[in-house]
Amino acid sequence: MKKLSLFIMLLSLIAGCNKEISDFQETAMEETIKIPEATIFSEGTDISKFIGTERMTYDKNPVVLKSGGAVIRFGVWYPYISNNGVPPVSVLANEGIQVEFITGDINDAVLANLDVLFLGRAGMIGNWPTGAGIITNIESLIQWINQGGSIISESESVIFDSDHFRNINWSSKLSRIAGVWSTNPYGSDWPTGNEIVYITNPNHPVTEGLGSSFQFFGYTSGEVGAFIDIQRNPTAEMVAQLGGMPVIAANYGNGHSVYFPIACGWNFIWSQNPEYTKLFINAIKWFGPKTLQVEIDIQPGENPNYFKNDGNGVLPVAIFGNEKFDVTQVDASTIFLEGMSVNQVGSKKLYQVHINDLNMDGFKDLIVQIDDIAGTFTKESETAMLKGKLLNGINFEGTDKIIIL
Numbered sequence: 001m002k003k004l005s006l007f008i009m010l011l012s013l014i015a016g017c018n019k020e021i022s023d024f025q026e027t028a029m030e031e032t033i034k035i036p037e038a039t040i041f042s043e044g045t046d047i048s049k050f051i052g053t054e055r056m057t058y059d060k061n062p063v064v065l066k067s068g069g070a071v072i073r074f075g076v077w078y079p080y081i082s083n084n085g086v087p088p089v090s091v092l093a094n095e096g097i098q099v100e101f102i103t104g105d106i107n108d109a110v111l112a113n114l115d116v117l118f119l120g121r122a123g124m125i126g127n128w129p130t131g132a133g134i135i136t137n138i139e140s141l142i143q144w145i146n147q148g149g150s151i152i153s154e155s156e157s158v159i160f161d162s163d164h165f166r167n168i169n170w171s172s173k174l175s176r177i178a179g180v181w182s183t184n185p186y187g188s189d190w191p192t193g194n195e196i197v198y199i200t201n202p203n204h205p206v207t208e209g210l211g212s213s214f215q216f217f218g219y220t221s222g223e224v225g226a227f228i229d230i231q232r233n234p235t236a237e238m239v240a241q242l243g244g245m246p247v248i249a250a251n252y253g254n255g256h257s258v259y260f261p262i263a264c265g266w267n268f269i270w271s272q273n274p275e276y277t278k279l280f281i282n283a284i285k286w287f288g289p290k291t292l293q294v295e296i297d298i299q300p301g302e303n304p305n306y307f308k309n310d311g312n313g314v315l316p317v318a319i320f321g322n323e324k325f326d327v328t329q330v331d332a333s334t335i336f337l338e339g340m341s342v343n344q345v346g347s348k349k350l351y352q353v354h355i356n357d358l359n360m361d362g363f364k365d366l367i368v369q370i371d372d373i374a375g376t377f378t379k380e381s382e383t384a385m386l387k388g389k390l391l392n393g394i395n396f397e398g399t400d401k402i403i404i405l
Contacts, residue, residue: 061309074284075114077102077133085120085154085263087270087277093282105133112145112391115285118152121189124161124171138170143178146253146324148394150287152280153178155223155263156187173265175229178259179236179250183225193219194261195243197276201242204239205286206249206258206279212276214245216242222262225400227378233257240279253324254292254394256281295320296386296398300358300367308405309375315344317386319366319398326390327355327366335388338376343369377404 005113043230070162074097076086086092089099102110111117135141143153151174160176162170164186180187195216222254228238233250240247245261257367260280264270270277276280288301299358307315317337321327332351335342352369361398377384387397 003197008350016355021088044389047398055341071096071098072284072287073100073110073113073115074101074118075100075102075116076109076120077106077335078119078120078200084140086118087280089359091270091277092281092284095285097281097284102270103133106141106296107136108144108391110142111141111149114148114149114311116152116284118158119154119174121155121157121161123156126162134168135170138173142173142177144394145255145257147326148254149327149391150256151177152258152260152283154260155221155226156182156189158259159223159226160185160187175285176232177250178248178257179229180226180246180248181229181232182223183227187228188223188225189221189263190224191219192222192224192243192245193217197240197242199240199387201237201239204237204249206239206282208248209280210240210275210278210282216276218269220264220269224261226259226261249286250282256287258286264303290398292325292394294398295394296400298400298402305400305402306405307402309372309374309377311372311373314352314369315340316401317368317370317373319368319386320359320361321363321365325396327364329390330366330396331389331391332368335370335386337370337386340370340373340376341370377402379404 021222039077063215074086076099076272086099092099100114101159104110106117106123126134128369152311153174156171158180159182160170160171164166165173193216197212197216198213199210201207202210202212206304222243222245224245228236228246228248230236233252235252236248236250239249242262247261248259250257250259264276286368297320299307299316300318315337317326319330320337332342332353344350346351354367355364357364358367381402384402385397385399387395389395
């Protein structure tokens with residue numbers, strides 16, 4: 001039950017409700033370019049069987065998406081060989097997946113435009129192409145996953161690559177999200193292929209529609225020492241197995257991870273392996289666009305929520321934070337209550353919002369003042385939905401009951 005004390009507290013807050021959460025600026029993604037082709041193998045790898053193999057290159061021409069619903073924004077950061085570490089762009093587009101090849105850094109601006117991020121070996125290693133980008137803040141990336149972003153990784157990219165080649169612990173930190181480790185922490189990436197892929201959990205979204213097993217045709221490179229590590233992530237689950245190597249699905253907060261032990265790099269891999277392509281696409285679709293459900297309270301301190309929708313003044317709304325939802329990361333410019341935005345005040349057009357632990361649960365809450373627009377509701381309106389985005393692009397929404405006078 002709402003407490004009268006909350007209402008009294010709110011009155012003391014409204015007067016100072018002019019903190020600006022963010023200066024919203026639309027950051028354009030870097031222009032993508034064709035990544036030079038190269039090979040990256042662990043020491044001792046026999047590459048003779050790969051010599052002369054034809055490679056497919058990335059076509060920069062735009063692809064028209066055929067999805068009638070929400071598009072999944074899929075970022076690809078330096079796959080193992082050329083851009084063939086992921087299925088062809090046209091195949092993904094047909095599934096409603098919009099691909100962005102990232103040629104620079106992984107930072108907050110990039111993550112804000114993505115639902116799913118592919119972390120390839122070449123990005124983690126950093127020597128292909130010369131001057132490859134960096135993960136500017138690994139803790140920000142982990143927080144992005146925690147709040148609903150998701151990652152797909154390959155081979156040694158989340159085991160030892162960055163730790164060994166860059167002397168930066170991105171890989172080992174992300175192994176705790178992927179729930180994977182190797183019998184050889186220095187990497188055992190060897191040529192592998194022509195294996196049977198066994199589906200170990202046919203009921204998981206990643207393995208949907210794939211039966212009990214299928215043949216993987218052709219040779220590529222894989223982390224033969226990889227194994228599932230539930231001590232790193234207790235939610236990790238082996239959903240498939242290829243030549244003894246696990247495909248691992250895991251949860252992390254509101255986000256997900258799928259680890260693929262092999263690094264696909266040659267053009268025939270995808271064209272000759274439709275089932276493996278489906279496995280990869282299922283992994284992307286398992287993530288999909290995320291919308292976090294949050295608790296809101298229209299007119300905090302009042303129950304029921306009576307108000308006149310006559311266009312006069314503002315309507316206070318509390319957005320409650322919790323262990324998985326940090327209100328300090330809310331982009332105030334994206335908040336709308338049934339189309340009504342946050343009020344702006346002063347010459348600098350500051351958003352009229354305030355942060356406080358309104359319900360005294362130990363987590364910060366956000367109180368926003370919504371511009372009342374006459375006619376938004378009718379006498380029959382019973383609920384109102386608030387929508388917004390975090391600074392990293394993750395959507396959130398919440399509803400509350402209302403009574404229009």
